[in-house]
Amino acid sequence: MNDFFLYLVTGLGFACFFEALPWLISPHKMRDFLLQLSAVNPEHLRYYGFFLLFLGVFFIWLARP
DSSP: OOHHHHHHHHHHHHHHHHHHHHHHHOHHHHHHHHHHHTTSOHHHHHHHHHHHHHHHHHHHHHTOO
16 A cells, blocks of 8 residues: 555544544534534635635645655
């Protein structure tokens, strides 16, 4: 397996791990959070998504050797 796929699988594993932590720690609060999130304007959610996307790309760029 070449390095690209190794890093890809590692990154997906980290993403799954960190996405699962809030659900394991406090599922009731996560459900309440999602109910509050459903009331947010979809355009604002899109802006937050773009911001997080670019922030993630920036962090990946910083981690390059």
